[in-house]
Amino acid sequence: MPANSESHSLLQVRNLSCQRDGRRLFAGLSFTLPASGALQIEGANGAGKTTLLRTLIGSAGDYDGQILWDGRPFPASLPQFRESLLYIGHRAGVRGGLTPLENLAWYGANRSAAMQALEQVDLFGFEDSLCQNLSAGQNRRVALARLFLPDAPSLWILDEPLAALDVAGVAALQGQMAVHLSRGGAMVFTSHQPVALAGLQGIQLADFAVDELAESAGGEHVFG
């Protein structure tokens, strides 16, 4: 089946536009993300990357255009979409008053799976420390450990996953992203840094900004 066929697409975005505080962040944004597709959203600070991700996960309903999951539009498909979604936001969702093991348990991981995931992100020995006593990079690793759990959901939406990671952490994450894609998973993420990932496609949000002189419509992009 061709990667860009309607039936094979996981996430479809059609003519998406969004504004905040009277300012249009992006307009005419269309893309299709199939299984094994990876898309990096790029743009300057304040360009609207986080707003776009929050729109894609169904947390911001004030947009124009259409978002479809598995061929069915939001909001009707949101329950099925959320079953397939692993979202790690800017603030990473790590509870400081819990340990790394307890944080992963909160997401449903058993002790054995959580320990293996924490080892993968090089947090062995820190599993019982309170996260509020760990560094920024270690807390980011706790959040990212969810990507190393078995049976991770098929769609990853990640806001700045590389932020605060050291060189080894970036390499480990890129490796796990490649594994996920090889298993038929898909991902959309923001990053100000280049990400080494075969087949990775990119969108510059500035290309979808609207100014007073010209409305840019980027056309349909198919990634995978």
Ligand SMILES: Nc1ncnc2c1ncn2[C@@H]1O[C@H](COP(=O)(O)OP(=O)(O)OP(=O)(O)O)[C@@H](O)[C@H]1O
């Ligand atoms: N709820 C909101 N109310 C008003 N303005 C908002 C809201 N959310 C975002 N904005 C504005 O929209 C713009 C885009 O914000 P966003 O966080 O999406 O940018 P970003 O591209 O992710 O930036 P960065 O690279 O700095 O993280 C900013 O100017 C921000 O102030």
